[in-house]
Amino acid sequence: MTPVTKLVKQKIQDAMEDLTRSERQLASILMQDYPMGGLQSITKLAAAAGVSTPTVIRMARKLGFDGFPDLQDALREEVAAQIKKPISKRDAWMVDESAEHPLMRFAQVVWTNMRHTLERIDTGMFDQVAQLLADTTRPLYVVGGRISRSNADYLYNHLQIIRPNVTMLGNSANVWPQYLLDMDASSVLVIFDIRRYEAHLEKLAQIASERGVTVVLFTDQWGSPIGRCADFTFNGLVEAPSSWDSTIALQLIVEALIAEVQDARWEESKERIEELEAMFSSTRLFRNQG
Amino acid sequence: MTPVTKLVKQKIQDAMEDLTRSERQLASILMQDYPMGGLQSITKLAAAAGVSTPTVIRMARKLGFDGFPDLQDALREEVAAQIKKPISKRDAWMVDESAEHPLMRFAQVVWTNMRHTLERIDTGMFDQVAQLLADTTRPLYVVGGRISRSNADYLYNHLQIIRPNVTMLGNSANVWPQYLLDMDASSVLVIFDIRRYEAHLEKLAQIASERGVTVVLFTDQWGSPIGRCADFTFNGLVEAPSSWDSTIALQLIVEALIAEVQDARWEESKERIEELEAMFSSTRLFRNQG
DNA sequence: AACCATGTGTAACATTAATTACAGGAGCAA
DNA sequence: TTGCTCCTGTAATTAATGTTACACATGGTT
Numbered sequence: 001m002t003p004v005t006k007l008v009k010q011k012i013q014d015a016m017e018d019l020t021r022s023e024r025q026l027a028s029i030l031m032q033d034y035p036m037g038g039l040q041s042i043t044k045l046a047a048a049a050g051v052s053t054p055t056v057i058r059m060a061r062k063l064g065f066d067g068f069p070d071l072q073d074a075l076r077e078e079v080a081a082q083i084k085k086p087i088s089k090r091d092a093w094m095v096d097e098s099a100e101h102p103l104m105r106f107a108q109v110v111w112t113n114m115r116h117t118l119e120r121i122d123t124g125m126f127d128q129v130a131q132l133l134a135d136t137t138r139p140l141y142v143v144g145g146r147i148s149r150s151n152a153d154y155l156y157n158h159l160q161i162i163r164p165n166v167t168m169l170g171n172s173a174n175v176w177p178q179y180l181l182d183m184d185a186s187s188v189l190v191i192f193d194i195r196r197y198e199a200h201l202e203k204l205a206q207i208a209s210e211r212g213v214t215v216v217l218f219t220d221q222w223g224s225p226i227g228r229c230a231d232f233t234f235n236g237l238v239e240a241p242s243s244w245d246s247t248i249a250l251q252l253i254v255e256a257l258i259a260e261v262q263d264a265r266w267e268e269s270k271e272r273i274e275e276l277e278a279m280f281s282s283t284r285l286f287r288n289q290g
Numbered sequence: 291m292t293p294v295t296k297l298v299k300q301k302i303q304d305a306m307e308d309l310t311r312s313e314r315q316l317a318s319i320l321m322q323d324y325p326m327g328g329l330q331s332i333t334k335l336a337a338a339a340g341v342s343t344p345t346v347i348r349m350a351r352k353l354g355f356d357g358f359p360d361l362q363d364a365l366r367e368e369v370a371a372q373i374k375k376p377i378s379k380r381d382a383w384m385v386d387e388s389a390e391h392p393l394m395r396f397a398q399v400v401w402t403n404m405r406h407t408l409e410r411i412d413t414g415m416f417d418q419v420a421q422l423l424a425d426t427t428r429p430l431y432v433v434g435g436r437i438s439r440s441n442a443d444y445l446y447n448h449l450q451i452i453r454p455n456v457t458m459l460g461n462s463a464n465v466w467p468q469y470l471l472d473m474d475a476s477s478v479l480v481i482f483d484i485r486r487y488e489a490h491l492e493k494l495a496q497i498a499s500e501r502g503v504t505v506v507l508f509t510d511q512w513g514s515p516i517g518r519c520a521d522f523t524f525n526g527l528v529e530a531p532s533s534w535d536s537t538i539a540l541q542l543i544v545e546a547l548i549a550e551v552q553d554a555r556w557e558e559s560k561e562r563i564e565e566l567e568a569m570f571s572s573t574r575l576f577r578n579q580g
Numbered sequence: 581a582a583c584c585a586t587g588t589g590t591a592a593c594a595t596t597a598a599t600t601a602c603a604g605g606a607g608c609a610a
Numbered sequence: 611t612t613g614c615t616c617c618t619g620t621a622a623t624t625a626a627t628g629t630t631a632c633a634c635a636t637g638g639t640t
Contacts, residue, residue, distance in 0.1 A: 020587060036370040039329060042628060052589045057629065068628060069596095079369060080326040101413045102553075106546040107404065114397065116321065120303050123391045150447050154440035158534060221321070222314045223306040235303060239318070242549030243556075244448060251538055256396040259532030263392075266533075310617060331597060342619045347599065358598065359626090 008074050009034055011063045022051045023059045035075045042068045105241055110248050113237035117249040120235065126253070129216055129232050130260035132188055136163050136268075138214075141179060141189045143169035145201055148192035151218065151247050151254060155190065158258045162269045173200040180204070185212030193217065193224035194238055194245055202226050218250050298364050299324060301353045312341045313349045325365045332358045395531055400538050403527035406511075407539035410525060416543070419506055419522050420550035422478055426453050426558075428504075431469060431479045433459035435491055438482035441508065441537050441544060445480065448548045452559045463490035470494070475502030483507065483514040484528055484535055492516050508540050 006014075012027050019027060029049040030038050038045065046053045057068055065071040133140065140159060144152030149171065156168040169179050183189065189208045193201045202225050209215050209229040217230035220238040227233045236249035262269060296304075302317050309317060319339040320328050328335065336343045347358055355361040423430065430449060434442030439461065446458040459469050473479065479498045483491045492515050499505050499519035507520035510528040517523045526539035552559060 022588065033370065036366055036373065039366055041626080043626080053628075054590090054630080055588070058587095076326055076329060079373070080323070082373065101416075102550060103411070103413060103416055103543070103546045104408065106549060107408055107542060110542055110545070111401070111404070114401070118394065118397055120299065121393070123393060126391075126393055147447055150440055150444035153443055154537075157437055157440050221303075221306065221318070222309070225307070227307045235306070237321075240545065240549065242545070243552050244545070244548055246545050247444075248538055248541055248545065251541055252397060252400055253393075255400070255530065255532070255534070255536050255538065256393045258534055259396060259530065260392060262533050312618065332599095333597065343598075344600080344620090345618070348618090 007078060008038070008063070008071065015063055018062060019059065022049075022055050023062070025049055026051050026055060026059055035079055038075045039072060039079075102241070106246075109240050110246055113239065113246060113249045114252055117236045117252070121253070125232055125234075126257070127260075129234075130257055130264065132214065132216070132232075133159065133190075133257060134163070134261045134264040136165060136265075137186065138165075139182070139187045140166040141169055141183060141187060141213075142166065143176075143189070143201070143204065144192035145194065145198045147245075148194050148218070148247065151250060152190070152192045154251070155192075155254050155258065159261065161272070162258070162262050163265060163272075169204075173204070176200075176204055180207055180211070183208055183211055183213045187213045188216060189213050190216045191218070191224075191226055191230070192250075193226055194220040194247065194250075195222065195224075197224045197226070205229050218253070220245065220250075297368060298328070298353070298361065305353055308352060309349065312339075312345050313352070315339055316341050316345060316349055325369055328365045329362060329369075392531070396536075399530050400536055403529065403536060403539045404542055407526045407542070411543070415522055415524075416547070417550075419524075420547055420554065422504065422506070422522075423449060423480075423547060424453070424551045424554040426455060426555075427476065428455075429472070429477045430456040431459060431473060431477060431503075432456065433466075433479070433491065433494065434482035435484065435488045437535075438484050438508070438537065441540060442480070442482045444541070445482075445544050445548065449551065452548070452552050453555060459494075463494070466490075466494050470497055470501070473498055473501055473503045477503045478506060479503050480506045481508070481514075481516055481520070482540070483516055484510040484537065484540075485512065485514075487514045487516070495519050508544070510535065510540075 009031065012030065016024065016027065026046075026049040029045070037048065040048070042053050042056050046056050049056075060068050060071045063071065065074065132138065140163075142152050142156040142159070144150070153168065156166060160166040160168075167179065169176055187208075189205070191201060191205055197219075205215055205217075205226040206229055215226070215230040215232075217224060217226050217233045219227065219233065219235060221235050223233070223235060234250065234253050236247070236253060238245035238247060238249065240246035299321065302320065306314065306317065316336075316339040319335075327338065330338075332343050332346050336346050339346075350358050350361040353361065355364065422428065430453075432442050432446040432449070434440070443458065446456060450456040450458075457469065459466055477498075479495070481491060481495055487509075495505055495507075495516040496519055505516070505520040505522075507514060507516050507523045509517065509523065509525060511525050513523070513525060524540065524543050526537070526543060528535035528537060528539065530536035
């Protein structure tokens with residue numbers, strides 16, 4: 001989307017000769033902290049430049065704008081483009097196809113979700129949770145909602161191999177109380193709950209929390225109500241060009257966590273995994289690289 | 291010049307739990323084209339988010355601002371700071387942290403995996419498979435390996451809601467023969483098999499293929515041996531800075547496929563989903579926007 | 581020195597934005 | 611169902627912004 005019109009900056013420079021003294025003063029301020037200076041109210045801008053508000057308008061008109069708000073719109077667009085530029089550049093590799101194929105459109109959005117999710121994540125908390133999950137003195141329980149249970153399963157699947165004492169809560173809520181009996185202050189409960197949030201899960205989390213269980217929550221950008229009683233919460237952006245949510249951003253965190261936990265317990269888990277491998281008589285078609 | 295106050299983005303994120311339905315809708319728009327979306331007039335912003343202007347103000351207050359203009363000032367400062375940064379720094383959103391934090395390193399690799407996976411994918415085949423999965427005259431069977439069964443489960447989980455006639459094969463290979471009896475030339479078998487490839491799965495695929503079943507395979511960049519008897523194969527890059535593989539690239543394809551299938555059968559699946567929703571008495575935190 | 585032209589700010593005005601008050605409505609509990 | 615609470619939008623109100631009209635000032639010209 002190349003700008004049809006010239007940049008405001010350029011317009012100012014081009015028109016500079018035709019500008020009057022106070023207009024130039026204004027222009028100077030405008031250029032000085034470009035472009036944000038121009039996005040204040042006309043009053044503040046005028047005050048900052050030490051000129052009157054009509055001067056601002058007169059200049060805007062000279063530059064070819066309809067009025068001050070019109071100039072501001074142009075500036076806003078510029079800034080938006082400026083800010084988006086690095087991203088769109090990075091995404092350039094798919095731009096050609098993106099218009100054509102839904103898969104690429106989808107990928108585009110997922111990528112944005114990942115970025116924003118990571119920008120927002122608290123790496124300190126990430127480390128804390130990794131440590132928590134690596135602590136084998138703490139029994140681990142994993143549970144997910146109707147849809148998110150697959151993500152829960154993924155985490156369970158790996159952790160259960162890496163360390164002992166990991167339990168996946170059954171799918172039906174009516175068996176959960178049995179698990180709750182076993183949970184205490186040393187336990188950790190990992191919950192996956194994305195919209196639409198499930199009442200059962202919230203209840204589970206509440207009771208567990210009351211029992212002193214450490215609750216780790218994976219949820220979407222809006223946040224499951226469980227967040228209120230969770231000790232750690234990961235928010236992943238899930239909106240996708242689909243009537244379904246995309247859990248990839250969350251999956252990313254999960255995988256990274258698994259990697260961290262594995263690293264932390266490398267010595268202990270190594271033999272555990274080797275034993276397990278031995279049990280499976282899977283054909284070894286590929287070398288273990290790295 | 292580190293911001294004394296938290297970023298608006300962050301504030302929104304933190305307060306998300308306390309936000310109401312329409313406030314979240316607004317927040318979503320705000321995040322979506324952040325931060326320029328918030329620099330318009332309150333009227334336009336409200337209109338863009340599909341909420342009323344008072345909602346905007348209420349949220350601004352909840353975030354700790356004095357009013358809407360106060361929020362705007364904060365945004366403006368953020369943008370100004372952002373713009374003043376040298377482009378190179380701004381551009382590399384994760385470079386600063388990537389050296390430090392494993393999560394960012396991990397994300398970096400995953401991103402590369404996604405890119406290469408998409409570059410390599412045959413969009414025509416993608417469409418064909420989407421069509422295949424949307425065809426309800428074809429019974430669908432889904433199965434995965436020890437680890438990849440979570441991915442299989444994810445696909446199953448969604449498809450089973452979207453359309454009838456979807457079956458997830460049990461975890462233990464010894465019950466698979468029973469399913470095989472039901473499969474014929476009209477059936478579709480979706481298999482997830484990433485290293486280390488499992489002999490059971492290969493056997494299953496072979497027999498199914500001989501029975502005329504259409505086999506769709508999700509595997510890694512090296513390719514499961516099942517590829518030889520599969521009709522369609524998706525290869526996703528799975529290497530990660532971890533002793534575990536990352537299935538995110540595959541997950542991306544799966545999610546995109548789900549979106550496509552859902553789209554293709556929107557009319558039919560709509561009421562199916564509505565029925566299902568009705569059964570779950572989950573709290574309605576989000577409106578059904580047309 | 582008086583005049584004109586141009587530039588500039590003041591002040592009144594119109595318009596739009598921001599805020600408040602209030603009432604209808606959805607969801608939840610008893 | 612009834613009553614309650616909490617959202618949420620409509621509409622009225624207030625504040626501000628943007629605009630225009632006009633008068634004063636300045637500087638150059640006759």
